[in-house]
Amino acid sequence: MGGVDKADQYIQYYCFNQKTQKWYKRVFFKFLEILKYNAYRLFLLSPNHQTVGNSPAMTYLQFSRQIASSLIDEYCGIGTRGRQSAAPVPSRLIERHMPNIVGKKSWCHVCWMKVSAGKQDKRKQTMYGCLECGKHLCLPECFTAYHTMAKYC
Ligand SMILES: [Zn+2]
Ligand SMILES: [Zn+2]
Incomplete structure (x- = not known):
């Protein structure tokens, strides 16, 4: 129960949620935000991102910003890691x-x-x-x- 409350709290703070939007758009963006929050929780639990002490490796805001900039980089074709569009030449x-x-x-x-x-x-x-x-x-x-x-x- 506590986890759900916390998730709602985070999602409320950060969700892109304009009043003028159609209801199905609001549902879509809320759903997207839930996915992002779940990804963040998994990110914090992953053994590769553990830090010493109580402070998280990255705040939810930093995590959101990183996702946004990665998506923008990939969309603009300037991403440095991940998929390559062409197969390597033998x-x-x-x-x-x-x-x-x-x-x-x-x-x-x-x-x-x-x-x-x-x-x-x-x-x-x-x-x-x-x-x-x-x-x-x-x-x-x-x-x-x-x-x-x-x-x-
Ligand atoms: Zn040869
Ligand atoms: Zn031959």
């Missing part, structure tokens, strides 16, 4: 890789993938390939395809 496409003798003859990686995908009939064995990638690749087509195309099969 090193095989940006580094200098040279054809080499990789070892004993084995299946060419690209041919193998193409046959598996049903885009080629035969797979070839080769002793050539890329040492950096550790892949057998037949020369010149499969080696070139592997190092220039994101989707080589």
Whole structure:
């Protein structure tokens, strides 16, 4: 019971709640505020945010401000952590890789993938390939395809 009272108190202090709003908007923002308060409680309980003494790691106001600024940063595309919009480019496409003798003859990686995908009939064995990638690749087509195309099969 005490927890609920305290939550109501916090939410009342901080809730964005204008009188002129439609009732469903008020419900929505109140609900959003409850979610934020729950997140704050969990934040305080998390072992990574414990402090020495009685003072919390962050006040509810600081917590709210941090959420707001993180959302603004992300919306403006200046967020430093979290999701990246593009997948990282594989090193095989940006580094200098040279054809080499990789070892004993084995299946060419690209041919193998193409046959598996049903885009080629035969797979070839080769002793050539890329040492950096550790892949057998037949020369010149499969080696070139592997190092220039994101989707080589
Ligand atoms: Zn091949
Ligand atoms: Zn390579």
